[in-house]
Amino acid sequence: MPGEGAERIQVEVLNASGRASVARVGTRVLRHGGIDVVSFGNAPASVGVLDSTEIVIRRGPAVLGERIRRVLGVGRVFVRLDSTLLVDASVYLGKNFTAPLDFHP
Numbered sequence: 001m002p003g004e005g006a007e008r009i010q011v012e013v014l015n016a017s018g019r020a021s022v023a024r025v026g027t028r029v030l031r032h033g034g035i036d037v038v039s040f041g042n043a044p045a046s047v048g049v050l051d052s053t054e055i056v057i058r059r060g061p062a063v064l065g066e067r068i069r070r071v072l073g074v075g076r077v078f079v080r081l082d083s084t085l086l087v088d089a090s091v092y093l094g095k096n097f098t099a100p101l102d103f104h105p
Helices: 022-032 063-072
Strands: 010-015 036-042 054-057 076-079 089-093
Touching: 010 022, 022 036, 022 063, 022 089, 054 063, 063 076, 063 089
Parallel strands: 010 036, 010 089, 054 076
Antiparallel strands: 054 089
């Protein structure tokens, strides 16, 4: 299984694409890749609609973001540490995120 033996990463997945069901699809892709998704939903209105997916590291090294990016196939990694969120990373799925058809609901 993908991700076996690798360090466990806990993330939240937030839809910032303006399209329906993107967070659900992104969650399935990440879980298939061995990433532990602890929550998913829509990004706050303050984030707005993003053209590009953003992977924001909340705790731990930036290399965690690279692993998430490899699984998604897209994304820019930023480090904005915030241990109060209780996740290793926040994934804001933008318009550039697409998944294989077998991952769609």
